[in-house]
Amino acid sequence: MGEHFDLLLAGAGHAHLGVLRQWAVNPKTRPAGHIGLLSADAHAWYSGMLPGLLRGRYALEQCRIGLTELCTAAGVELLLGQACGLEPAAQQLQVSDGRQLQYRYLSLNLGSQPLAPTQYGSGLELLPVKPFSAFIARWQRWQQQPQPLAILGGGAAGVELALALAPQLPALSLLTAGNLLDGHPPALRKRALAYLGKAQVVVQEHCRVDEAQGQHLLSAARVVWRGNRAVIASGASALPWLQACGLACDNQGFVSITASLQSSSHPTVFAVGDCASLAHTPHNGVYAVRQGPVLAHNLAALSEQRALRTYQPQRRALALLATGDGGALASWAGLTFEGQLLGRWKDHLDQSFMRRHGNI
Ligand SMILES: Cc1cc2nc3c(=O)[nH]c(=O)nc-3n(C[C@H](O)[C@H](O)[C@H](O)COP(=O)(O)OP(=O)(O)OC[C@H]3O[C@@H](n4cnc5c(N)ncnc54)[C@H](O)[C@@H]3O)c2cc1C
Structure with missing residues (x-):
């Protein structure tokens, strides 16, 4: 017992x-x-x-x-x-x-x-975004030798990760099964695509990655990306x-x-x-x-x-997505917004949460 x-x-x-x-x-x-x-x-x-x-x-x-x-x-x-x-x-x-x-x-x-694609062979490191401590430890190692990266998942987490990481990488692709930010208002998708475009992130929508074979990511048996490193942020x-x-x-x-x-x-x-x-x-x-x-x-x-x-x-619920430059995108009740002020508000909300639980 x-x-x-x-x-x-x-x-x-x-x-x-x-x-x-x-x-x-x-x-x-x-x-x-x-x-x-x-x-x-x-x-x-x-x-x-x-x-x-x-x-x-x-x-x-x-x-x-x-x-x-x-x-x-x-x-x-x-x-x-x-x-x-x-x-x-x-x-x-x-x-x-x-x-x-x-x-x-x-x-x-x-x-x-996050749901990982089936992997055959080696050559491609797949890194799930959760658990966070393991993700951060590996990311710190990867940062020492930046290489092209794929992010799997075009929900809020995938978009925020792409905008945060893009300036630190030689090339970044974001692959997503449906539309980017499915379930959010179409105007938020449009705003996010503009930010991702500015950050030179290559977005592939309607591209469900189901397999990793050697250095290739495959969607319905078609090679959609080739490289050594992919982050999996494909929802819960x-x-x-x-x-x-x-x-x-x-x-x-x-x-x-x-x-x-x-x-x-x-x-x-x-x-x-x-x-x-x-x-x-x-x-x-x-x-x-x-x-x-x-x-x-x-x-x-x-x-x-x-x-x-x-x-x-x-x-x-209010959705607030960090745009990587200190700003944020937001959607509330079908309306969408963007800007630096929203980013400062997001920082304030996040830090208030941490203070509430950390300063006991
Ligand atoms: C990059 C990113 C950004 C996000 N941003 C937002 C956002 O801005 N707003 C938002 O609402 N959502 C956001 N999400 C989604 C959000 O992270 C999850 O929905 C949320 O964390 C779920 O909370 P939870 O309380 O269910 O569990 P979690 O916060 O995931 O906590 C689970 C806990 O369980 C522990 N645990 C797991 N498995 C075991 C086990 N087997 N044994 C013991 N312990 C275990 C973990 O260590 C962890 O402490 C984001 C997700 C990602 C990846």
Whole structure:
């Protein structure tokens, strides 16, 4: 039998950071008992600032939150390790180093991973943008000998990465399965294409990369790019071990949850952020942050047998994309904007988030 927790938080995602902060600031709201946080990394990285970090506008320490201090302040035991299996019936989470963690209640905020093309042979290094610490370490190595690069994925993350990295590379291509910035207003795509054009990024739309063979990227058996290095930023896909563990999942493998943020098959398990699936709730950080207060309330309420709250996803969210030059593109309610002032506002919002969670 492994270590036992009354409540185990798995992953230091955005919602869990909010929960930890609430317990640190207002200890009365912390549920009683032994609480642990299992995290693969000793820091929680803030994706909103990653483009600024890569562009050299921020230092490493400005973009990550130290979990030791936050957990200590919240009265939570920090366990470093990679979750690799879950047995909901036995209420047990498995860690890759062999530890078995027993829980009464479990909350999952583990994020997602970019979907990589199948790779045959060597010659092309494929670098997923997540986990961030591994991405940054490899990128720092690559920076010492810049080479042409492909970015796979034309969502907000791919566009921000391309605009941040373009001036540092001899050539950069952005390959995307559908239209650039699918799901955003067409006017935002137009604005982004203009910025990418100015930065000399070659954009290939409707080009789903499904294979890497030797030094080639292929789309439907056609070679679409040749080189040695590619970054994978192709949106959120489910963690394979989580979709295989027996919790009810949607057809993409994300954990199905109810409006109280509980697993729809196992109510002692909560799931939030990118790893969870709920109607009208896109996979991005804005929604994960907003789930935090409801999760904090429900974790305490369930163990004290009080009424649970329901999470209502906001009907629209502001999208702010860094353009690499200190400015930003924005879309809100179908309208789009751009400029340096928006960039300063984005910096302010990002740094406020970091101050809220880092200065406990
Ligand atoms: C370059 C880039 C820029 C982005 N910019 C924005 C933006 O400006 N606004 C926005 O809303 N979204 C943005 N996103 C999307 C955003 O990063 C994700 O949607 C968001 O991080 C999801 O949050 P989360 O709380 O689900 O999990 P995450 O923030 O991804 O956190 C997951 C946590 O779980 C840990 N973890 C993962 N697997 C395990 C495991 N097996 N065991 C233990 N711990 C584990 C990780 O270490 C991490 O701490 C961006 C993404 C990228 C790639």
